[in-house]
Amino acid sequence: MINHLQREFAFSQQDFDQLRNRLYQLTGIKLSDSKDSMVYSRLVRRLRVLKLKNFVDYWECLNSSPDEVEHFVNALTTNLTSFFREPHHFDILHDYLVANPKPYTIWCAACSTGEEAYSIAMTVIQAFGCYDPPVRIIASDIDSQVLSVARKGVYPLKNLDNLSSVKRKQFFFKGRGSQTGNAKVIPQLKALIQFKSINLLDNKWDVPDKLSLIFCRNVMIYFDKSTQAKLLEKMVDKLDDNGRYFAGHSENFSLMTNSLKPLGKTVYQPVR
Numbered sequence: 001m002i003n004h005l006q007r008e009f010a011f012s013q014q015d016f017d018q019l020r021n022r023l024y025q026l027t028g029i030k031l032s033d034s035k036d037s038m039v040y041s042r043l044v045r046r047l048r049v050l051k052l053k054n055f056v057d058y059w060e061c062l063n064s065s066p067d068e069v070e071h072f073v074n075a076l077t078t079n080l081t082s083f084f085r086e087p088h089h090f091d092i093l094h095d096y097l098v099a100n101p102k103p104y105t106i107w108c109a110a111c112s113t114g115e116e117a118y119s120i121a122m123t124v125i126q127a128f129g130c131y132d133p134p135v136r137i138i139a140s141d142i143d144s145q146v147l148s149v150a151r152k153g154v155y156p157l158k159n160l161d162n163l164s165s166v167k168r169k170q171f172f173f174k175g176r177g178s179q180t181g182n183a184k185v186i187p188q189l190k191a192l193i194q195f196k197s198i199n200l201l202d203n204k205w206d207v208p209d210k211l212s213l214i215f216c217r218n219v220m221i222y223f224d225k226s227t228q229a230k231l232l233e234k235m236v237d238k239l240d241d242n243g244r245y246f247a248g249h250s251e252n253f254s255l256m257t258n259s260l261k262p263l264g265k266t267v268y269q270p271v272r
């Protein structure tokens with residue numbers, strides 16, 4: 001039950017239901033009943049920016065303005081990420097690339113602010129032992145705001161805390177002047193990655209037909225089982241026979257599909 005007390009704007013169950021249904025249609029993100037406060041607190045900022053009086057007016061605005069749809073999606077996605085999140089995946093990636101040195105196309109399918117894609121690029125450079133390896137990384141997300149952060153490749157120094165000092169020196173420039181407190185990724189990392197907007201719910205994805213590796217971590221958890229199963233089958237179709245699918249730590253697909261064989265640590269290989 002929604003608690004109306006102490007809220008700047010009235011937010012009814014109907015407001016919440018129509019907003020979460022719209023989010024589900026647009027993105028596949030399924031919000032449980034307990035997320036009403038999250039939806040309120042993230043969208044209340046939009047009401048203030050747009051100088052609206054209530055959520056009924058916001059609903060009208062959402063239905064009449066494509067720009068607001070973009071803000072709405074950006075506001076309600078959860079973008080938590082970090083460099084070398086779930087570090088075991090990057091050890092596995094490193095060993096895999098060293099064992100099979102050849103050209104690769106890698107898709108990082110919900111890259112948020114870019115740390116995951118840059119972690120893949122650092123691993124690739126280290127595995128190939130050069131700054132121009134034969135590897136192309138496509139990194140995508142639905143959220144236009146996080147993609148613009150990812151394209152800049154500038155991060156607060158504290159975000160680099162879990163990187164070794166060797167990696168910090170090798171792959172980042174420390175900001176000076178107005179950029180004090182920030183670090184910027186070196187151009188050789190950026191050169192390996194193409195950032196683009198892709199909604200995983202779209203019928204057609206702007207990625208090559210054949211992919212060597214897919215990182216799709218910590219996004220499937222926001223989707224319901226039928227959406228997860230549909231997306232998984234589509235992704236497996238694109239993977240090379242000896243390719244790998246990297247899932248997030250809480251995403252276990254062993255019971256969902258026969259097309260992926262678990263290799264441990266939420267890494268999978270296609271089964272044909």
Ligand SMILES: C[S@@+](CC[C@H](N)C(=O)[O-])C[C@H]1O[C@@H](n2cnc3c(N)ncnc32)[C@H](O)[C@@H]1O
Pocket residue numbers: 026027028029077078079080081082085109110111112113116140141142143146198199200201216217218219222248
């Ligand atoms: C929690 S972050 C995970 C980031 C990164 N993969 C990681 O594991 O650190 C989830 C990301 O999925 C994105 N996302 C949510 N729904 C999406 C969709 N339908 N299509 C593409 N990206 C989506 C969000 O914008 C968000 O940046």
